[in-house]
Amino acid sequence: MTARPHSYVDPLDAAFPTSSRAEPAAEPAYLRGLNAEQREAVLALDGPVLVLAGAGTGKTRVLTTRLAHILATKRAWPSQILAVTFTNKAAREMKERIGALIGGTVEGMQWLGTFHAIGARMLRRHAELAGLKPNFTILDTDDQLRLLKQILEAENIDEKRFPARTLALLIDGWKNRGQLPPDVTDGDAQAFAFGKGRSLYAMYQARLKALNAADFGDLLLEPIAIMRAHREILDDYQHRFRYMLVDEYQDTNVAQYLWLRLISGANKNLCVVGDDDQSIYAWRGAEVENILRFERDYPGAKVIRLERNYRSTPAILGAASGLIAANAGRLGKTLWTESEEPGEKVQVKGFWDAEEEARNVASEAENLKRQGRALSGMAVLVRASFQIRAFEDRFLAIGLPFRVVGTTPFYNRAENRDAIAYLRVIAQGDDDLAFERIINKPKRGLGDVAIQALHNHARTANLPLLMAAEELAASEELAPKARTALSDLVKSFARWRQQSMQLPHAELAEMVLDESGYTDMLKADKSPDAAGRLDNLKELVRAMEQYESLTAFLEHVSLVMDLENNETEDKINLMTLHGAKGLEFDIVFLPGWEEGLFPSQRTLDEKGTTGLEEERRLAYVGLTRAKSRVFISFAANRRVHGQWQSALPSRFIGELPEAHIDAVADEGFYGNYGTFRDNQGGFSSPYSSPGWRRAQEARASARERAPIIDVAAKVVATGDPTAAKFATGERVFHQKFGYGRIVTVEGNKLLVNFDKAGSKRVMDGFVEKV
DNA sequence: CTCGGCAGAATTTTT
DNA sequence: TTCTGCCGAG
Numbered sequence: 205m206t207a208r209p210h211s212y213v214d215p216l217d218a219a220f221p222t223s224s225r226a227e228p229a230a231e232p233a234y235l236r237g238l239n240a241e242q243r244e245a246v247l248a249l250d251g252p253v254l255v256l257a258g259a260g261t262g263k264t265r266v267l268t269t270r271l272a273h274i275l276a277t278k279r280a281w282p283s284q285i286l287a288v289t290f291t292n293k294a295a296r297e298m299k300e301r302i303g304a305l306i307g308g309t310v311e312g313m314q315w316l317g318t319f320h321a322i323g324a325r326m327l328r329r330h331a332e333l334a335g336l337k338p339n340f341t342i343l344d345t346d347d348q349l350r351l352l353k354q355i356l357e358a359e360n361i362d363e364k365r366f367p368a369r370t371l372a373l374l375i376d377g378w379k380n381r382g383q384l385p386p387d388v389t390d391g392d393a394q395a396f397a398f399g400k401g402r403s404l405y406a407m408y409q410a411r412l413k414a415l416n417a418a419d420f421g422d423l424l425l426e427p428i429a430i431m432r433a434h435r436e437i438l439d440d441y442q443h444r445f446r447y448m449l450v451d452e453y454q455d456t457n458v459a460q461y462l463w464l465r466l467i468s469g470a471n472k473n474l475c476v477v478g479d480d481d482q483s484i485y486a487w488r489g490a491e492v493e494n495i496l497r498f499e500r501d502y503p504g505a506k507v508i509r510l511e512r513n514y515r516s517t518p519a520i521l522g523a524a525s526g527l528i529a530a531n532a533g534r535l536g537k538t539l540w541t542e543s544e545e546p547g548e549k550v551q552v553k554g555f556w557d558a559e560e561e562a563r564n565v566a567s568e569a570e571n572l573k574r575q576g577r578a579l580s581g582m583a584v585l586v587r588a589s590f591q592i593r594a595f596e597d598r599f600l601a602i603g604l605p606f607r608v609v610g611t612t613p614f615y616n617r618a619e620n621r622d623a624i625a626y627l628r629v630i631a632q633g634d635d636d637l638a639f640e641r642i643i644n645k646p647k648r649g650l651g652d653v654a655i656q657a658l659h660n661h662a663r664t665a666n667l668p669l670l671m672a673a674e675e676l677a678a679s680e681e682l683a684p685k686a687r688t689a690l691s692d693l694v695k696s697f698a699r700w701r702q703q704s705m706q707l708p709h710a711e712l713a714e715m716v717l718d719e720s721g722y723t724d725m726l727k728a729d730k731s732p733d734a735a736g737r738l739d740n741l742k743e744l745v746r747a748m749e750q751y752e753s754l755t756a757f758l759e760h761v762s763l764v765m766d767l768e769n770n771e772t773e774d775k776i777n778l779m780t781l782h783g784a785k786g787l788e789f790d791i792v793f794l795p796g797w798e799e800g801l802f803p804s805q806r807t808l809d810e811k812g813t814t815g816l817e818e819e820r821r822l823a824y825v826g827l828t829r830a831k832s833r834v835f836i837s838f839a840a841n842r843r844v845h846g847q848w849q850s851a852l853p854s855r856f857i858g859e860l861p862e863a864h865i866d867a868v869a870d871e872g873f874y875g876n877y878g879t880f881r882d883n884q885g886g887f888s889s890p891y892s893s894p895g896w897r898r899a900q901e902a903r904a905s906a907r908e909r910a911p912i913i914d915v916a917a918k919v920v921a922t923g924d925p926t927a928a929k930f931a932t933g934e935r936v937f938h939q940k941f942g943y944g945r946i947v948t949v950e951g952n953k954l955l956v957n958f959d960k961a962g963s964k965r966v967m968d969g970f971v972e973k974v
Numbered sequence: 975c976t977c978g979g980c981a982g983a984a985t986t987t988t989t
Numbered sequence: 990t991t992c993t994g995c996c997g998a999g
Contacts, residue, residue: 977997977999978997983991985991985999
C-alpha cells in the first residue's frame with residue numbers, strides 16, 4: 205500500500221485520479237486500508253457478484269466504496285445505478301458515506317433507496333398503467349385495516365369470526381409472494397370466511413384503485429405487473445441501470461426477488477450483499493433461499509466471502525460463532541479476527557424477575573459510564589417490544605439518559621396522524637380513509653347518522669367522500685346542524701386547497717390545525733398528555749419545513765414513518781433485536797434470554813425448527829452488535845398480561861461455548877439454570893460454585909413446596925415433530941371456544957372454525973378430538 | 975350525538 | 990395490566 209502522506213491527498217484528486225499525477229499506478233484513496241477480499245468485492249464490477257459478508261466485516265464500507273468506485277471511474281452516472289436497501293437508515297447512511305468518499309455530496313442518485321421507496325418512484329411514473337393517478341396515497345397498516353373492515357361489513361361477514369386483521373395478514377402474505385388475486389390458490393383462499401379470501405382480496409384491490417391508493421405490497425407488485433405487461437418499460441429499466449446493488453439480500457421476499465430478476469434481466473452487473481446467518485425476517489416473507497440460490501440464478505457469479513471481523517473481541521466472536529454453529533443449512537462462514545487480546549468474556553447472569561434484571565442493567569450501565577464509557581455506545585437489545593418498558597421505568601427512576609429507538613414512530617402518534625390526514629385530503633381529495641379519520645375530529649356534530657348518510661350518497665353517486673359531502677351539504681337530506689357542520693368542513697377544505705397553491709406547506713399545516721379547531725381541541729383537553737400532543741404537532745410542522753413540497757413530505761411520511769433524529773446526546777439505546785440489525789455498539793445488554801420469550805414460544809409453535817434457527821440467528825445478531833462487552837441475562841419470573849409466569853433460562857445460553865462466557869450467580873436467585881444445562885448434556889462446571897449450588901437447592905425445595913410450571917417440559921412436548929395429531933375437517937372441542945371444525949393444520953397450530961366463536965387460531969394442545 | 979362504564983381481547987419482530 | 994370496541998344514559 206502506498207504510504208503517501210495525508211497532506212498530499214486532495215479528496216477530489218483521490219476520487220478522480222488523473223494521469224498527470226506523479227504515481228500513475230497509485231490507487232485512489234478510497235481503496236486504501238481494504239483487505240484483499242474487500243478490495244475484490246469493490247473492484248469486481250462486471251457480471252454478477254455475491255458478497256457473503258459476515259457481521260462486522262466491513263460490509264457497508266465495501267458497499268459504499270464500490271459505488272464510489274463506479275462513480276469515480278465514471279463507469280456510470282449516478283442516475284444509472286440502482287442501489288437497494290431495506291431500511292431508510294441504511295439508504296441514508298450509504299448516501300452520506302459515498303459523499304464522504306468521493307468528496308462532497310452526490311447528486312442524482314435517484315435510484316438509491318429502500319425497495320419500497322424505489323417501487324413507489326417507479327409506480328408514480330407509470331401510475332395510469334396500474335389504474336392510479338401519479339399522486340396516489342400510500343396506505344399504512346392502519347388505513348389498510350379500516351378499509352378491510354369496511355369491505356367485511358359490506359359483505360356481511362362477521363368481523364368477530366373473521367377479523368380484518370387476519371385478512372390483512374393473509375393479503376400481506378400473498379403480496380409478499382407476488383400473488384395477485386387470480387394467483388391465490390384455492391387452499392389459501394379457503395383460509396378465510398369459507399373461501400371468500402380471494403374475492404375479498406380482489407375487492408380490496410378494487411377499492412384501493414377507487415381511492416387512488418396503494419399499500420406497501422403494491423409498491424412492488426404493481427411495478428412487476430407493469431414491467432411484465434409493457435415490454436418497452438421493462439427495456440427502459442433494464443438499460444437504464446448499468447450497475448445494480450442490493451444490500452441485505454438474505455431479507456428479500458419473493459416479490460422483491462421477482463422485481464430484481466426483471467430489472468436485472470439484460471444487464472447482469474448485479475451485486476448482492478448479504479449474510480444468511482443474519483436472516484431474521486422470514487416471518488414477514490423473506491426467503492433465505494434467495495441468497496442460497498444466487499449462483500444458480502446468475503450462472504458464473506463470483507462469490508466473495510468477507511470473514512475478517514473488525515468489530516468484536518475474540519471472546520464475543522467465539523461466543524457468537526459457537527452459538528450459530530448449532531444451525532444447520534448455512535452457507536458457512538468462519539469469522540476471524542486478528543485481535544490478540546481475547547477481551548472480556550460474555551457475562552451471563554440470572555435474576556429473580558424482570559425488575560431486578562432492569563435494576564442490574566441500569567446500575568451496570570452507570571458503572572461503565574463512570575469508568576468512562578459513553579452511554580451512546582451502549583444498547584439494551586430485547587426480543588419483544590413489551591420488554592422495553594421495564595428498562596424505561598428503571599432508567600427514568602434513576603435518571604439514566606436513554607433513547608428508545610424504533611418504537612411508537614413519531615408519525616404514528618394519533619395527533620400527528622390526524623394532522624397528516626387533513627393534509628392528505630388537501631393533497632389528494634379522493635383519500636376517503638383520511639377524510640373519514642378526521643371528519644369528526646375535532647367533534648363537529650357529525651356522528652354515525654351523518655356519516656352513514658354520507659357513505660350512502662357516495663356509493664349511489666359513485667363519488668369520493670369529499671365530493672359526496674359537498675353534494676349532501678347542498679341537499680336537504682341531513683339535519684340542519686349536521687348539514688351546516690358538513691358544509692363548513694367542505695368549504696374549509698376547498699379554501700385550504702386554494703391556499704396550498706400559494707402558502708408554504710408548513711404554514712398551511714399550521715393554518716389547517718388552527719382553523720379546523722384541532723389545536724383548540726387539544727388546548728381544551730385537560731388530560732396530562734395534551735400538552736405533549738401540542739408539542740408533537742409543533743414538531744411535525746417544524747419537520748415539514750425540510751421538505752420541498754407537501755407531496756414530498758407526505759411521501760416521506762408514508763414510507764419512513766419516523767423522524768430522522770440525529771441525536772448526539774449521550775444516551776443509552778433501547779431497542780428490539782430486529783431494530784439493531786446493522787448497528788454496532790461498544791457494549792451490548794441482552795436481557796430476557798428465557799425459554800418462551802427468547803426463543804419465542806410462538807415462533808417455536810408456528811415454525812418449529814426453522815423458527816428456532818431464526819431465533820438463534822437473532823441471538824447471533826445481538827451478540828455480534830457488540831465491540832467490547834456483552835451482558836446476557838435472564839429472569840426466573842416475569843409478568844405477562846398481568847400474570848406471573850416463571851421460565852427457564854434460554855437454551856441459547858446452554859449453546860454458548862463455555863470458554864467464552866462468565867456465568868455469574870446472583871444472591872437471592874433460585875432458578876434451575878444448572879439443571880437445565882445438565883438436561884441438555886451441557887457443562888455445568890461454572891455453576892458448581894457455592895452460590896449456584898445454593899441457588900439450585902433453593903429452587904429444588906421451592907419446587908417441592910409449590911410446583912412451578914415446567915416450561916422445559918412444555919417445550920419438549922410442543923417441539924415434537926411427530927405431533928401432527930389433527931387433520932383438516934375433524935371436529936374438535938376447545939375449553940373456551942366450544943365445538944368446531946378444523947380448517948387448516950400448520951404444525952401444531954390449528955385454524956379452527958368454531959360453531960359459536962368463529963374461526964380462531966389455536967394450539968393443538970388446547971383442543972381435543974370429539 | 976356524546977360520554978362514560980363495562981366486557982373482552984391481547985402481545986413478537988417492520989418496510 | 991392495558992387497550993379496544995360496544996352499549997346505554999343523558
